[in-house]
Amino acid sequence: MRKTQVSQKSNKTGKGEQTRALILETALEMFRERGYDETTMRAIAQKAGVSLGNAYYYFRSKEYLIQAFYQRLHDSQIEAALPALEHDKTLKARLLTVMRTKIDTMKPYHQFAGVLFKTAANPKSPLNPFGDESDPVRTQSIQLFEKVLDGATARIPKDLRAELPYLLWVYSMGIVLFWIHDSSRSHRRTYRLIDHTVELLDKLIHLASNPFMRPLRKQALRLVDELRDAAESLDDDEGPGDAA
Amino acid sequence: MRKTQVSQKSNKTGKGEQTRALILETALEMFRERGYDETTMRAIAQKAGVSLGNAYYYFRSKEYLIQAFYQRLHDSQIEAALPALEHDKTLKARLLTVMRTKIDTMKPYHQFAGVLFKTAANPKSPLNPFGDESDPVRTQSIQLFEKVLDGATARIPKDLRAELPYLLWVYSMGIVLFWIHDSSRSHRRTYRLIDHTVELLDKLIHLASNPFMRPLRKQALRLVDELRDAAESLDDDEGPGDAA
DNA sequence: GCGCTTAGTTGAACGTGTTCAAATTCAGCT
DNA sequence: AGCTGAATTTGAACACGTTCAACTAAGCGC
Numbered sequence: 001m002r003k004t005q006v007s008q009k010s011n012k013t014g015k016g017e018q019t020r021a022l023i024l025e026t027a028l029e030m031f032r033e034r035g036y037d038e039t040t041m042r043a044i045a046q047k048a049g050v051s052l053g054n055a056y057y058y059f060r061s062k063e064y065l066i067q068a069f070y071q072r073l074h075d076s077q078i079e080a081a082l083p084a085l086e087h088d089k090t091l092k093a094r095l096l097t098v099m100r101t102k103i104d105t106m107k108p109y110h111q112f113a114g115v116l117f118k119t120a121a122n123p124k125s126p127l128n129p130f131g132d133e134s135d136p137v138r139t140q141s142i143q144l145f146e147k148v149l150d151g152a153t154a155r156i157p158k159d160l161r162a163e164l165p166y167l168l169w170v171y172s173m174g175i176v177l178f179w180i181h182d183s184s185r186s187h188r189r190t191y192r193l194i195d196h197t198v199e200l201l202d203k204l205i206h207l208a209s210n211p212f213m214r215p216l217r218k219q220a221l222r223l224v225d226e227l228r229d230a231a232e233s234l235d236d237d238e239g240p241g242d243a244a
Numbered sequence: 245m246r247k248t249q250v251s252q253k254s255n256k257t258g259k260g261e262q263t264r265a266l267i268l269e270t271a272l273e274m275f276r277e278r279g280y281d282e283t284t285m286r287a288i289a290q291k292a293g294v295s296l297g298n299a300y301y302y303f304r305s306k307e308y309l310i311q312a313f314y315q316r317l318h319d320s321q322i323e324a325a326l327p328a329l330e331h332d333k334t335l336k337a338r339l340l341t342v343m344r345t346k347i348d349t350m351k352p353y354h355q356f357a358g359v360l361f362k363t364a365a366n367p368k369s370p371l372n373p374f375g376d377e378s379d380p381v382r383t384q385s386i387q388l389f390e391k392v393l394d395g396a397t398a399r400i401p402k403d404l405r406a407e408l409p410y411l412l413w414v415y416s417m418g419i420v421l422f423w424i425h426d427s428s429r430s431h432r433r434t435y436r437l438i439d440h441t442v443e444l445l446d447k448l449i450h451l452a453s454n455p456f457m458r459p460l461r462k463q464a465l466r467l468v469d470e471l472r473d474a475a476e477s478l479d480d481d482e483g484p485g486d487a488a
Numbered sequence: 489g490c491g492c493t494t495a496g497t498t499g500a501a502c503g504t505g506t507t508c509a510a511a512t513t514c515a516g517c518t
Numbered sequence: 519a520g521c522t523g524a525a526t527t528t529g530a531a532c533a534c535g536t537t538c539a540a541c542t543a544a545g546c547g548c
Contacts, residue, residue: 015513042504042505053527178471193470200460207460220444230426231425263497284534286534296498297499298498301496301497
Protein backbone atom coordinates (compact mmCIF):
# COMPACT_ATOMS: atom_id res chain seq x y z
CA MET A 1 0.00 0.00 0.00
CA ARG A 2 2.69 2.44 0.96
CA LYS A 3 5.29 2.16 -1.79
CA THR A 4 3.17 3.24 -4.68
CA GLN A 5 6.08 4.27 -6.83
CA VAL A 6 8.36 1.88 -8.64
CA SER A 7 9.74 -1.41 -7.50
CA GLN A 8 13.28 -2.70 -7.50
CA LYS A 9 12.79 -6.15 -8.86
CA SER A 10 13.77 -7.07 -12.40
CA ASN A 11 15.11 -3.74 -13.63
CA LYS A 12 17.74 -4.32 -16.26
CA THR A 13 17.61 -0.78 -17.58
CA GLY A 14 15.37 0.58 -14.88
CA LYS A 15 12.74 1.54 -17.37
CA GLY A 16 10.42 2.82 -14.74
CA GLU A 17 13.06 4.99 -13.17
CA GLN A 18 13.92 6.43 -16.53
CA THR A 19 10.36 7.40 -17.27
CA ARG A 20 9.97 8.84 -13.82
CA ALA A 21 13.07 10.94 -14.22
CA LEU A 22 12.01 12.08 -17.66
CA ILE A 23 8.68 13.29 -16.38
CA LEU A 24 10.26 15.03 -13.42
CA GLU A 25 12.87 16.83 -15.51
CA THR A 26 10.30 17.97 -18.00
CA ALA A 27 8.02 19.19 -15.27
CA LEU A 28 10.71 21.13 -13.43
CA GLU A 29 11.88 22.74 -16.65
CA MET A 30 8.37 23.87 -17.45
CA PHE A 31 7.77 25.08 -13.92
CA ARG A 32 10.90 27.19 -14.15
CA GLU A 33 9.89 28.69 -17.47
CA ARG A 34 6.18 29.12 -17.13
CA GLY A 35 5.42 28.78 -13.46
CA TYR A 36 3.52 26.10 -11.64
CA ASP A 37 -0.08 27.04 -12.16
CA GLU A 38 0.49 27.78 -15.82
CA THR A 39 1.97 24.37 -16.44
CA THR A 40 -0.67 21.71 -16.91
CA MET A 41 -0.22 18.03 -16.34
CA ARG A 42 -1.28 17.52 -19.94
CA ALA A 43 1.46 19.81 -21.18
CA ILE A 44 4.05 18.03 -19.09
CA ALA A 45 2.94 14.66 -20.35
CA GLN A 46 2.93 15.84 -23.92
CA LYS A 47 6.35 17.45 -23.78
CA ALA A 48 7.73 14.35 -22.09
CA GLY A 49 6.20 12.23 -24.83
CA VAL A 50 4.12 10.31 -22.37
CA SER A 51 0.45 9.86 -21.71
CA LEU A 52 -1.39 11.86 -19.10
CA GLY A 53 -2.20 8.79 -17.08
CA ASN A 54 1.40 7.74 -17.09
CA ALA A 55 2.44 10.92 -15.35
CA TYR A 56 -0.03 10.05 -12.62
CA TYR A 57 1.39 6.57 -12.43
CA TYR A 58 4.67 8.02 -11.24
CA PHE A 59 3.45 11.05 -9.38
CA ARG A 60 0.36 10.65 -7.32
CA SER A 61 -0.56 14.28 -7.88
CA LYS A 62 0.80 17.48 -9.28
CA GLU A 63 2.02 18.47 -5.86
CA TYR A 64 4.30 15.49 -5.66
CA LEU A 65 6.25 16.99 -8.51
CA ILE A 66 7.02 19.97 -6.33
CA GLN A 67 8.09 17.77 -3.51
CA ALA A 68 10.74 16.28 -5.76
CA PHE A 69 11.92 19.77 -6.55
CA TYR A 70 11.92 20.65 -2.90
CA GLN A 71 14.18 17.73 -2.11
CA ARG A 72 16.55 18.65 -4.90
CA LEU A 73 16.76 22.24 -3.77
CA HIS A 74 17.51 21.14 -0.28
CA ASP A 75 20.34 18.86 -1.38
CA SER A 76 22.15 21.65 -3.11
CA GLN A 77 21.68 23.90 -0.13
CA ILE A 78 23.45 21.43 2.12
CA GLU A 79 26.16 21.08 -0.46
CA ALA A 80 26.71 24.82 -0.55
CA ALA A 81 26.58 25.40 3.18
CA LEU A 82 28.96 22.76 4.47
CA PRO A 83 32.17 24.01 2.82
CA ALA A 84 31.30 27.59 3.62
CA LEU A 85 31.09 26.72 7.28
CA GLU A 86 34.77 25.79 7.49
CA HIS A 87 35.90 29.35 8.04
CA ASP A 88 33.42 30.35 10.68
CA LYS A 89 33.92 29.73 14.34
CA THR A 90 31.43 31.88 16.18
CA LEU A 91 27.80 30.96 16.42
CA LYS A 92 26.76 34.21 14.85
CA ALA A 93 29.03 33.83 11.85
CA ARG A 94 27.98 30.24 11.32
CA LEU A 95 24.32 31.02 11.46
CA LEU A 96 24.77 33.87 9.05
CA THR A 97 26.57 31.64 6.61
CA VAL A 98 23.93 28.95 6.65
CA MET A 99 21.06 31.33 6.25
CA ARG A 100 22.72 33.31 3.50
CA THR A 101 23.66 30.27 1.47
CA LYS A 102 20.16 28.99 1.90
CA ILE A 103 18.75 32.04 0.21
CA ASP A 104 21.55 32.08 -2.35
CA THR A 105 20.66 28.58 -3.39
CA MET A 106 16.99 29.26 -3.71
CA LYS A 107 17.42 32.53 -5.57
CA PRO A 108 17.01 31.20 -9.12
CA TYR A 109 13.65 29.73 -8.26
CA HIS A 110 12.13 32.70 -6.54
CA GLN A 111 9.36 33.32 -9.03
CA PHE A 112 7.77 29.96 -8.72
CA ALA A 113 8.67 29.27 -5.12
CA GLY A 114 5.50 31.00 -4.09
CA VAL A 115 3.48 27.98 -5.03
CA LEU A 116 5.74 25.86 -2.92
CA PHE A 117 4.55 27.48 0.23
CA LYS A 118 1.07 28.17 -0.93
CA THR A 119 0.22 24.54 -0.34
CA ALA A 120 2.89 24.00 2.27
CA ALA A 121 0.59 25.40 4.92
CA ASN A 122 -2.01 22.80 4.12
CA PRO A 123 -1.60 19.95 6.61
CA LYS A 124 -2.80 17.49 4.01
CA SER A 125 -0.28 18.51 1.42
CA PRO A 126 2.84 16.44 0.92
CA LEU A 127 4.67 19.74 1.05
CA ASN A 128 3.73 20.46 4.61
CA PRO A 129 7.18 20.62 6.20
CA PHE A 130 5.90 19.11 9.43
CA GLY A 131 4.24 16.17 7.78
CA ASP A 132 5.47 12.62 7.39
CA GLU A 133 6.25 13.03 3.76
CA SER A 134 8.79 15.75 4.46
CA ASP A 135 10.57 13.78 7.13
CA PRO A 136 13.82 13.13 5.22
CA VAL A 137 14.28 16.74 4.23
CA ARG A 138 13.34 17.97 7.66
CA THR A 139 15.76 15.64 9.41
CA GLN A 140 18.61 16.64 7.14
CA SER A 141 17.83 20.28 7.70
CA ILE A 142 17.87 19.95 11.43
CA GLN A 143 21.14 18.06 11.26
CA LEU A 144 22.64 20.98 9.44
CA PHE A 145 21.85 23.18 12.40
CA GLU A 146 23.38 20.53 14.65
CA LYS A 147 26.58 21.09 12.75
CA VAL A 148 26.24 24.84 13.04
CA LEU A 149 26.08 24.51 16.80
CA ASP A 150 28.75 21.83 17.10
CA GLY A 151 31.34 23.95 15.40
CA ALA A 152 30.55 27.03 17.42
CA THR A 153 32.46 28.18 20.45
CA ALA A 154 29.50 29.43 22.43
CA ARG A 155 28.69 27.78 25.75
CA ILE A 156 25.03 26.86 25.82
CA PRO A 157 23.19 25.01 28.58
CA LYS A 158 22.25 21.45 27.72
CA ASP A 159 18.49 21.84 27.82
CA LEU A 160 18.53 24.69 25.38
CA ARG A 161 21.25 23.12 23.29
CA ALA A 162 19.09 20.06 22.75
CA GLU A 163 16.18 22.00 21.34
CA LEU A 164 18.14 24.60 19.48
CA PRO A 165 18.62 22.73 16.20
CA TYR A 166 14.90 22.28 15.88
CA LEU A 167 14.24 25.86 16.88
CA LEU A 168 16.72 27.16 14.37
CA TRP A 169 15.11 25.08 11.69
CA VAL A 170 11.76 26.60 12.47
CA TYR A 171 13.42 29.99 12.37
CA SER A 172 14.87 29.21 8.96
CA MET A 173 11.45 28.25 7.70
CA GLY A 174 10.20 31.63 8.79
CA ILE A 175 12.95 33.34 6.84
CA VAL A 176 12.13 31.34 3.75
CA LEU A 177 8.51 32.28 4.12
CA PHE A 178 9.55 35.91 4.23
CA TRP A 179 11.80 35.48 1.22
CA ILE A 180 8.99 34.08 -0.84
CA HIS A 181 6.99 37.21 -0.31
CA ASP A 182 9.99 39.47 -0.68
CA SER A 183 10.04 41.25 -4.02
CA SER A 184 12.70 43.81 -3.19
CA ARG A 185 15.65 44.09 -5.55
CA SER A 186 18.02 41.12 -5.15
CA HIS A 187 16.02 40.17 -2.12
CA ARG A 188 17.83 42.76 -0.09
CA ARG A 189 15.10 42.79 2.47
CA THR A 190 15.53 39.13 3.21
CA TYR A 191 19.29 39.47 3.62
CA ARG A 192 18.76 42.42 5.89
CA LEU A 193 16.24 40.46 7.87
CA ILE A 194 18.72 37.63 8.23
CA ASP A 195 21.39 40.00 9.50
CA HIS A 196 19.10 41.50 12.06
CA THR A 197 17.49 38.30 13.24
CA VAL A 198 20.75 36.42 13.51
CA GLU A 199 22.20 39.16 15.63
CA LEU A 200 19.11 39.12 17.78
CA LEU A 201 19.11 35.35 18.04
CA ASP A 202 22.73 35.39 19.06
CA LYS A 203 21.99 37.83 21.83
CA LEU A 204 18.93 35.92 22.90
CA ILE A 205 20.78 32.65 23.07
CA HIS A 206 23.42 34.18 25.26
CA LEU A 207 20.83 35.84 27.40
CA ALA A 208 18.92 32.60 27.76
CA SER A 209 22.14 30.86 28.74
CA ASN A 210 22.48 33.10 31.76
CA PRO A 211 21.85 31.12 34.96
CA PHE A 212 19.57 33.91 36.03
CA MET A 213 17.24 33.01 33.20
CA ARG A 214 16.98 29.36 34.05
CA PRO A 215 13.33 29.28 35.19
CA LEU A 216 12.03 31.21 32.22
CA ARG A 217 14.16 29.15 29.88
CA LYS A 218 12.83 25.93 31.33
CA GLN A 219 9.31 27.10 30.90
CA ALA A 220 9.87 28.14 27.32
CA LEU A 221 11.48 24.83 26.52
CA ARG A 222 8.56 22.93 27.97
CA LEU A 223 6.40 24.87 25.60
CA VAL A 224 8.59 23.99 22.67
CA ASP A 225 8.32 20.33 23.55
CA GLU A 226 4.59 20.59 23.68
CA LEU A 227 4.43 22.23 20.30
CA ARG A 228 6.64 19.61 18.81
CA ASP A 229 4.55 16.81 20.21
CA ALA A 230 1.48 18.36 18.74
CA ALA A 231 3.11 18.78 15.38
CA GLU A 232 4.05 15.12 15.35
CA SER A 233 0.54 13.88 15.92
CA LEU A 234 -0.94 16.05 13.24
CA ASP A 235 -2.78 13.30 11.45
CA ASP A 236 -4.15 11.55 14.50
CA ASP A 237 -7.80 11.89 15.27
CA GLU A 238 -7.00 12.00 18.95
CA GLY A 239 -3.99 13.10 20.86
CA PRO A 240 -2.14 10.19 22.49
CA GLY A 241 -3.57 8.91 25.73
CA ASP A 242 -7.25 9.41 25.27
CA ALA A 243 -9.10 6.62 23.60
CA ALA A 244 -12.50 8.03 22.76
CA MET B 245 -13.11 48.71 -10.72
CA ARG B 246 -12.94 48.12 -7.00
CA LYS B 247 -16.56 47.80 -5.96
CA THR B 248 -17.46 44.81 -8.08
CA GLN B 249 -20.36 43.79 -5.90
CA VAL B 250 -23.72 45.46 -5.82
CA SER B 251 -24.60 49.11 -6.12
CA GLN B 252 -26.83 51.27 -3.97
CA LYS B 253 -28.78 53.19 -6.54
CA SER B 254 -32.39 52.47 -7.26
CA ASN B 255 -33.04 49.58 -4.91
CA LYS B 256 -36.61 49.50 -3.88
CA THR B 257 -36.51 46.01 -2.45
CA GLY B 258 -32.75 45.57 -2.63
CA LYS B 259 -33.16 42.64 -4.94
CA GLY B 260 -29.46 42.21 -5.40
CA GLU B 261 -28.73 42.23 -1.70
CA GLN B 262 -31.38 39.66 -1.13
CA THR B 263 -29.97 37.28 -3.69
CA ARG B 264 -26.51 37.83 -2.37
CA ALA B 265 -27.57 37.02 1.16
CA LEU B 266 -29.48 33.97 0.01
CA ILE B 267 -26.45 32.56 -1.74
CA LEU B 268 -24.20 33.26 1.21
CA GLU B 269 -26.53 31.65 3.74
CA THR B 270 -26.94 28.59 1.59
CA ALA B 271 -23.22 28.28 1.08
CA LEU B 272 -22.34 28.62 4.76
CA GLU B 273 -24.98 26.09 5.70
CA MET B 274 -23.61 23.59 3.23
CA PHE B 275 -20.03 24.28 4.29
CA ARG B 276 -21.00 23.55 7.87
CA GLU B 277 -22.72 20.32 6.97
CA ARG B 278 -20.53 18.89 4.28
CA GLY B 279 -17.29 20.82 4.44
CA TYR B 280 -15.82 23.23 1.96
CA ASP B 281 -14.22 21.00 -0.61
CA GLU B 282 -17.21 18.72 -0.69
CA THR B 283 -19.58 21.57 -1.41
CA THR B 284 -19.59 22.53 -5.07
CA MET B 285 -20.61 25.85 -6.48
CA ARG B 286 -23.18 24.00 -8.53
CA ALA B 287 -24.73 22.50 -5.44
CA ILE B 288 -24.86 25.87 -3.72
CA ALA B 289 -26.50 27.48 -6.72
CA GLN B 290 -29.01 24.68 -7.04
CA LYS B 291 -29.96 24.67 -3.37
CA ALA B 292 -30.30 28.43 -3.42
CA GLY B 293 -32.51 28.14 -6.48
CA VAL B 294 -30.18 30.23 -8.55
CA SER B 295 -28.06 29.68 -11.58
CA LEU B 296 -24.39 28.84 -11.36
CA GLY B 297 -23.37 32.01 -13.12
CA ASN B 298 -25.43 34.06 -10.76
CA ALA B 299 -23.45 32.84 -7.79
CA TYR B 300 -20.36 34.11 -9.54
CA TYR B 301 -22.04 37.42 -10.17
CA TYR B 302 -22.14 38.03 -6.43
CA PHE B 303 -19.02 36.20 -5.34
CA ARG B 304 -15.99 36.55 -7.50
CA SER B 305 -14.82 33.09 -6.52
CA LYS B 306 -15.51 30.31 -4.10
CA GLU B 307 -12.95 31.72 -1.72
CA TYR B 308 -14.87 34.93 -1.35
CA LEU B 309 -17.61 32.92 0.26
CA ILE B 310 -15.20 31.95 2.98
CA GLN B 311 -14.15 35.50 3.48
CA ALA B 312 -17.72 36.37 4.30
CA PHE B 313 -17.75 33.57 6.83
CA TYR B 314 -14.47 34.78 8.23
CA GLN B 315 -15.89 38.22 8.84
CA ARG B 316 -18.98 36.84 10.50
CA LEU B 317 -16.95 34.61 12.79
CA HIS B 318 -14.83 37.53 13.77
CA ASP B 319 -17.82 39.67 14.64
CA SER B 320 -19.18 37.15 17.08
CA GLN B 321 -15.77 36.76 18.63
CA ILE B 322 -15.60 40.43 19.45
CA GLU B 323 -19.12 40.26 20.78
CA ALA B 324 -18.21 37.41 23.10
CA ALA B 325 -14.90 38.82 24.29
CA LEU B 326 -15.86 42.35 25.25
CA PRO B 327 -18.33 41.56 28.04
CA ALA B 328 -16.07 38.82 29.37
CA LEU B 329 -13.28 41.34 29.77
CA GLU B 330 -15.20 43.35 32.35
CA HIS B 331 -14.09 41.17 35.24
CA ASP B 332 -10.42 40.94 34.46
CA LYS B 333 -7.88 43.50 35.53
CA THR B 334 -4.47 41.92 35.09
CA LEU B 335 -2.86 41.60 31.72
CA LYS B 336 -2.57 37.88 32.10
CA ALA B 337 -6.22 37.37 32.94
CA ARG B 338 -7.36 39.61 30.12
CA LEU B 339 -5.21 37.89 27.56
CA LEU B 340 -6.46 34.53 28.74
CA THR B 341 -10.05 35.63 28.40
CA VAL B 342 -9.64 36.93 24.89
CA MET B 343 -7.79 33.90 23.65
CA ARG B 344 -10.19 31.45 25.24
CA THR B 345 -13.29 33.14 23.92
CA LYS B 346 -11.69 33.24 20.55
CA ILE B 347 -11.37 29.49 20.47
CA ASP B 348 -14.78 29.06 22.08
CA THR B 349 -16.37 31.03 19.30
CA MET B 350 -14.65 29.13 16.56
CA LYS B 351 -15.29 25.73 18.07
CA PRO B 352 -18.41 24.82 16.10
CA TYR B 353 -16.60 25.34 12.85
CA HIS B 354 -13.49 23.38 13.58
CA GLN B 355 -14.00 20.71 10.98
CA PHE B 356 -14.12 23.04 8.06
CA ALA B 357 -11.85 25.73 9.41
CA GLY B 358 -8.90 23.85 8.00
CA VAL B 359 -9.72 25.11 4.55
CA LEU B 360 -9.84 28.60 5.88
CA PHE B 361 -6.17 28.58 6.62
CA LYS B 362 -5.18 26.30 3.84
CA THR B 363 -5.50 29.18 1.45
CA ALA B 364 -4.83 31.84 4.03
CA ALA B 365 -1.11 31.32 3.60
CA ASN B 366 -1.41 32.14 -0.08
CA PRO B 367 -0.52 35.80 -0.52
CA LYS B 368 -2.86 36.01 -3.50
CA SER B 369 -5.84 34.70 -1.63
CA PRO B 370 -8.44 37.12 -0.29
CA LEU B 371 -8.11 35.17 2.93
CA ASN B 372 -4.51 36.12 3.50
CA PRO B 373 -4.80 37.92 6.83
CA PHE B 374 -2.06 40.36 5.90
CA GLY B 375 -3.58 41.33 2.59
CA ASP B 376 -5.67 44.33 1.68
CA GLU B 377 -8.88 42.38 1.55
CA SER B 378 -8.61 41.42 5.20
CA ASP B 379 -7.92 44.92 6.36
CA PRO B 380 -11.22 45.53 8.18
CA VAL B 381 -11.05 42.29 10.11
CA ARG B 382 -7.41 42.77 10.93
CA THR B 383 -7.90 46.29 12.18
CA GLN B 384 -10.77 45.24 14.40
CA SER B 385 -8.75 42.39 15.77
CA ILE B 386 -5.82 44.57 16.64
CA GLN B 387 -8.15 47.04 18.31
CA LEU B 388 -9.39 44.27 20.53
CA PHE B 389 -5.87 43.78 21.82
CA GLU B 390 -5.65 47.53 22.32
CA LYS B 391 -8.53 47.15 24.72
CA VAL B 392 -6.89 44.22 26.41
CA LEU B 393 -3.87 46.36 27.15
CA ASP B 394 -5.78 49.51 28.05
CA GLY B 395 -7.69 47.78 30.77
CA ALA B 396 -4.65 46.11 32.25
CA THR B 397 -2.72 47.36 35.22
CA ALA B 398 0.73 46.43 33.98
CA ARG B 399 3.27 49.18 33.39
CA ILE B 400 4.78 48.78 29.95
CA PRO B 401 7.29 51.07 28.24
CA LYS B 402 5.87 53.15 25.43
CA ASP B 403 7.86 51.67 22.60
CA LEU B 404 6.80 48.17 23.42
CA ARG B 405 3.27 49.22 24.27
CA ALA B 406 2.88 50.68 20.80
CA GLU B 407 3.75 47.46 19.03
CA LEU B 408 2.15 45.09 21.44
CA PRO B 409 -1.37 45.05 19.99
CA TYR B 410 0.01 44.05 16.63
CA LEU B 411 2.31 41.49 18.19
CA LEU B 412 -0.48 39.96 20.19
CA TRP B 413 -2.60 39.74 17.09
CA VAL B 414 0.15 37.84 15.34
CA TYR B 415 0.38 35.64 18.40
CA SER B 416 -3.34 34.97 18.26
CA MET B 417 -3.03 33.97 14.63
CA GLY B 418 -0.44 31.45 15.65
CA ILE B 419 -2.78 29.99 18.23
CA VAL B 420 -5.56 29.72 15.69
CA LEU B 421 -3.22 28.00 13.32
CA PHE B 422 -2.44 25.51 16.04
CA TRP B 423 -6.09 25.04 16.83
CA ILE B 424 -6.89 24.19 13.28
CA HIS B 425 -4.44 21.34 13.38
CA ASP B 426 -5.44 20.30 16.87
CA SER B 427 -7.59 17.20 16.88
CA SER B 428 -7.34 16.44 20.59
CA ARG B 429 -10.58 15.96 22.48
CA SER B 430 -12.37 19.29 23.02
CA HIS B 431 -9.23 20.98 21.75
CA ARG B 432 -7.62 20.52 25.12
CA ARG B 433 -4.23 20.95 23.61
CA THR B 434 -5.05 24.36 22.29
CA TYR B 435 -6.40 25.51 25.63
CA ARG B 436 -3.33 24.17 27.34
CA LEU B 437 -1.15 25.93 24.82
CA ILE B 438 -2.98 29.16 25.50
CA ASP B 439 -2.46 28.79 29.23
CA HIS B 440 1.22 28.18 28.83
CA THR B 441 1.91 30.79 26.20
CA VAL B 442 -0.06 33.49 27.98
CA GLU B 443 1.87 32.87 31.15
CA LEU B 444 5.10 32.99 29.20
CA LEU B 445 4.06 36.11 27.35
CA ASP B 446 3.17 37.80 30.59
CA LYS B 447 6.59 37.04 32.00
CA LEU B 448 8.30 38.09 28.80
CA ILE B 449 6.48 41.38 28.68
CA HIS B 450 7.50 42.16 32.23
CA LEU B 451 11.03 41.08 31.52
CA ALA B 452 11.17 43.22 28.42
CA SER B 453 9.86 46.15 30.42
CA ASN B 454 12.89 46.05 32.68
CA PRO B 455 15.15 49.05 32.02
CA PHE B 456 18.03 46.63 31.88
CA MET B 457 16.54 45.13 28.75
CA ARG B 458 16.15 48.37 26.88
CA PRO B 459 18.80 47.86 24.18
CA LEU B 460 17.65 44.37 23.32
CA ARG B 461 14.04 45.49 23.35
CA LYS B 462 14.80 48.38 21.03
CA GLN B 463 16.52 46.07 18.63
CA ALA B 464 13.68 43.60 18.65
CA LEU B 465 11.16 46.34 18.04
CA ARG B 466 13.12 47.65 15.10
CA LEU B 467 12.87 44.16 13.70
CA VAL B 468 9.14 44.09 14.21
CA ASP B 469 8.80 47.36 12.36
CA GLU B 470 10.79 46.01 9.51
CA LEU B 471 8.64 42.92 9.29
CA ARG B 472 5.50 44.95 9.33
CA ASP B 473 6.73 47.24 6.59
CA ALA B 474 7.51 44.24 4.48
CA ALA B 475 4.12 42.72 5.09
CA GLU B 476 2.46 45.92 3.98
CA SER B 477 4.20 46.07 0.65
CA LEU B 478 3.47 42.48 -0.19
CA ASP B 479 2.03 43.13 -3.61
CA ASP B 480 4.58 45.67 -4.75
CA ASP B 481 7.13 44.66 -7.29
CA GLU B 482 9.75 46.71 -5.52
CA GLY B 483 10.16 47.78 -1.98
CA PRO B 484 9.60 51.52 -1.48
CA GLY B 485 12.52 53.75 -2.27
CA ASP B 486 14.19 51.96 -5.11
CA ALA B 487 12.88 52.69 -8.54
CA ALA B 488 14.31 50.03 -10.79
C1' DG C 489 -45.31 54.28 -25.56
C1' DC C 490 -40.20 53.89 -27.02
C1' DG C 491 -35.55 53.51 -26.96
C1' DC C 492 -31.53 53.31 -23.92
C1' DT C 493 -28.77 51.89 -20.17
C1' DT C 494 -27.75 49.19 -16.38
C1' DA C 495 -28.49 45.40 -13.00
C1' DG C 496 -29.46 40.84 -12.74
C1' DT C 497 -29.58 36.12 -14.55
C1' DT C 498 -28.78 32.14 -17.42
C1' DG C 499 -26.51 27.80 -18.88
C1' DA C 500 -23.41 26.08 -22.22
C1' DA C 501 -18.58 25.72 -22.79
C1' DC C 502 -13.71 25.70 -21.37
C1' DG C 503 -9.66 24.08 -19.09
C1' DT C 504 -8.16 21.87 -15.31
C1' DG C 505 -6.55 17.89 -12.00
C1' DT C 506 -7.64 13.34 -11.30
C1' DT C 507 -9.43 8.45 -11.94
C1' DC C 508 -9.88 4.05 -14.02
C1' DA C 509 -10.75 0.02 -16.77
C1' DA C 510 -8.63 -1.66 -20.40
C1' DA C 511 -4.55 -2.36 -23.46
C1' DT C 512 0.27 -3.20 -23.95
C1' DT C 513 4.94 -4.51 -22.81
C1' DC C 514 8.17 -7.40 -20.71
C1' DA C 515 10.77 -10.75 -17.84
C1' DG C 516 10.83 -15.15 -16.16
C1' DC C 517 9.13 -19.80 -16.37
C1' DT C 518 7.77 -24.26 -18.52
C1' DA D 519 7.55 -20.87 -28.41
C1' DG D 520 4.03 -20.04 -25.55
C1' DC D 521 2.09 -18.73 -21.01
C1' DT D 522 1.50 -15.84 -16.98
C1' DG D 523 1.33 -12.14 -14.03
C1' DA D 524 3.19 -7.90 -12.87
C1' DA D 525 4.76 -3.44 -14.41
C1' DT D 526 3.75 0.04 -17.37
C1' DT D 527 0.98 2.85 -20.47
C1' DT D 528 -3.10 4.63 -22.54
C1' DG D 529 -6.87 7.98 -23.32
C1' DA D 530 -11.59 8.56 -22.47
C1' DA D 531 -14.43 10.13 -18.82
C1' DC D 532 -15.50 12.69 -14.62
C1' DA D 533 -16.20 16.60 -11.58
C1' DC D 534 -15.01 20.68 -10.60
C1' DG D 535 -14.14 26.08 -10.63
C1' DT D 536 -14.55 29.58 -13.70
C1' DT D 537 -15.84 32.45 -17.89
C1' DC D 538 -18.73 34.57 -21.10
C1' DA D 539 -21.91 35.90 -24.66
C1' DA D 540 -26.45 36.28 -24.60
C1' DC D 541 -30.94 37.02 -22.49
C1' DT D 542 -34.47 39.32 -19.32
C1' DA D 543 -36.17 42.89 -16.27
C1' DA D 544 -36.38 47.36 -14.57
C1' DG D 545 -35.89 52.06 -14.36
C1' DC D 546 -35.35 56.65 -16.82
C1' DG D 547 -35.66 60.45 -20.21
C1' DC D 548 -38.40 61.76 -23.86
